[in-house]
Amino acid sequence: MARLPRLVIPHQAHHITQSGIDGKTLFVDSADFTAFLDWLKSGAKQFGVALHAYSILPDRFHLLATPNDELALGKMMQWLGRYYVPYFNAKYKRSGLLWQGRFKATVIEASTYFLPCCVLIEEMAVRLHLAQEPVNYPWSSCQHHLGLRADPLVADHAMYWGLGNTPFQREAAYRELLERGLSSANFSAITNATSKAWVLGSDMYKAEMAKLTERRVEPVPRGRPRKHKPSD
Numbered sequence: 001m002a003r004l005p006r007l008v009i010p011h012q013a014h015h016i017t018q019s020g021i022d023g024k025t026l027f028v029d030s031a032d033f034t035a036f037l038d039w040l041k042s043g044a045k046q047f048g049v050a051l052h053a054y055s056i057l058p059d060r061f062h063l064l065a066t067p068n069d070e071l072a073l074g075k076m077m078q079w080l081g082r083y084y085v086p087y088f089n090a091k092y093k094r095s096g097l098l099w100q101g102r103f104k105a106t107v108i109e110a111s112t113y114f115l116p117c118c119v120l121i122e123e124m125a126v127r128l129h130l131a132q133e134p135v136n137y138p139w140s141s142c143q144h145h146l147g148l149r150a151d152p153l154v155a156d157h158a159m160y161w162g163l164g165n166t167p168f169q170r171e172a173a174y175r176e177l178l179e180r181g182l183s184s185a186n187f188s189a190i191t192n193a194t195s196k197a198w199v200l201g202s203d204m205y206k207a208e209m210a211k212l213t214e215r216r217v218e219p220v221p222r223g224r225p226r227k228h229k230p231s232d
Contacts, residue, residue, distance in 0.1 A: 006105060007197060007217065009209060010069050013052070013110045013157065015117050015194050018077070018103040019060035026088070026098065027058050033139045036084050041153050043079035047072045050155040053118045055140040057128060062121040064114070066157070077103050106194045107209060107217075109201025114159040116186040118145070119177055134178055142178070147171035
């Protein structure tokens with residue numbers, strides 16, 4: 001069966017992931033992280049992608065972003081590959097592919113899943129035992145959301161602004177979300193949807209996205225259709 005084209009819906013939030021081929025390391029030292037983030041900033045600006053949250057990990061990265069058009073995400077990711085992969089290969093005297101296939105992305109209903117997805121992304125370093133607290137990991141957007149530094153990569157989303165009327169209120173509310181942590185249900189819902197590239201949201205939201213894109217946005221139920229008994 002032919003693979004469906006990647007679903008990208010302009011002006012909707014997307015959770016994007018990419019990993020190293022065969023689990024290989026993508027970022028070895030601080031210079032690698034810095035170079036990648038510089039190209040990410042340039043690519044997002046050039047192709048019209050608003051970046052709301054990120055976590056750059058040694059063997060993968062997670063982004064939460066909103067594209068201005070259907071091609072923006074693909075162009076930005078191609079940009080990253082065009083510049084970062086040759087840089088990495090030359091620096092570490094290797095050749096060949098660096099990414100594990102196509103990047104994965106799923107459209108998310110922001111009203112329900114934006115903040116949980118943001119928390120998932122920024123606590124990923126803790127889950128991988130790279131930091132004791134999300135705020136201690138330097139290669140994510142967490143310090144920006146907690147008001148510890150202004151990150152030029154980050155374009156704050158309306159859901160983040162909705163946490164409070166002042167920066168102090170927003171930062172305190174977001175800190176509370178981080179301390180509370182992500183529920184296992186939300187973690188499973190977000191990671192499963194992203195791995196399969198299906199829309200994540202309510203039935204109404206999925207129906208709206210299906211109508212907007214004129215394509216399937218969730219898997220077909222397994223099994224044979226139920227037979228209806230003829231009425232008497």
